[in-house]
Amino acid sequence: MTKEIQEKKIGIRDNDYTRELFGNFDENIKMIEKEFEVDIVSREGEIRILGKEPNISIVEKLIYKLIEIIKKEGKLTKQDVRYTVKLVYEGQENKIKELLDDVVVITHSGKTIKPKTLGQKRYINTIRENEVVFGIGPAGTGKTYLAMAMAVNAFKNKEVDRIILTRPAVEAGEKLGFLPGDLQDKVDPYLRPLYDALFDIMGPDKYMKYMEKGLIEVAPLAYMRGRTLDSSFVILDEAQNTTPEQMKMFLTRLGFGSKAIITGDITQVDLPNGKRSGLRQVTEILEGVKGVGVVYLDKHDVVRHRLVQRIIKAYEAYEKNKAEK
Helix, strand or coil: CCCCCEEEEEECCCHHHHHHHHCHHHHHHHHHHHHHCCEEEEECCEEEEEECCCHHHHHHHHHHHHHHHHHHHCCCCHHHHHHHHHHHHHCCHHHHHHHHHCCCEECCCCCEECCCCHHHHHHHHHHHHCCEEEEECCCCCCHHHHHHHHHHHHHHCCCCCEEEEEECCCCCCHHHHCCCCCHHHHHHHHHHHHHHHHHHHHCHHHHHHHHHHCCEEEEEHHHHCCCCECCEEEEECCHHHCCHHHHHHHHCCECCCCEEEEEECCCCCCCCCCCCCHHHHHHHHCCCCCCEEEEECCHHHCCCCHHHHHHHHHHHHHHHHHHHC
16 A cells, blocks of 8 residues: 655744755755655745655654754755765764764864764764874865864864874885975975865964974974974874885874874875885784774765765775675
């Protein structure tokens, strides 16, 4: 017997909430209608959901959660809608409040930086609870940006005296030699994403002020050799391109009152053939060591364009098929 079409009503007095919920050209609502095979209309201060159970009850719950996001954030993105749909499917919609309430830092422009997924929330909590944290996952999962935000927050709260950002310059041999300028000029292109993230969070004035005072340092990994990094928040980015020797050198630089975050994507190793990634090895060596945390992020934590999730999924399928042959 076919289930009858039923109706649910949600009262919304604020038209701004309704407009944000529906999105440009109703793109948010169309996405929900397609996903759950329901019809959604706004009429006279009400949102009406037409469809069959259990879908209309799920959509009712979903809309209440989306309105909660709008009330807190003042806006609703397509990423918010997609991820909230996922959480509702999994019965984890009550976790949304945890994401909304966890402000990592407020940028110079007044924007709040928060974890957008449960994976990112787990990553942030792990950084809070450990001295050394490995954030491993594909592009777009917020590994570096969130680590930067945590570094700026620690610096603002005087938990550390300086921020040190570093990356391995994989081609620091012959190919860099053809680039103009001194060594700093040659490695700057490798470090540009780190500069950009800091600039975005701190603003141009504070960024330049702290850089000039030496309170913020952005340097290639080779510059870390022989140093002891006390009272510092240190971020090693693109760590999949470190050798085991470089990784050991970096980790043994850590001094008193310091925290180190190591980020990377073990599927994107650019080292020459035959060289093992230090990031792959170190997670095996340090497994179970107190004070060390490892967080794996995946395609569900990607907060870039939805196509990035599809690309990651396609690569995963390709690699799996290749391994099975």
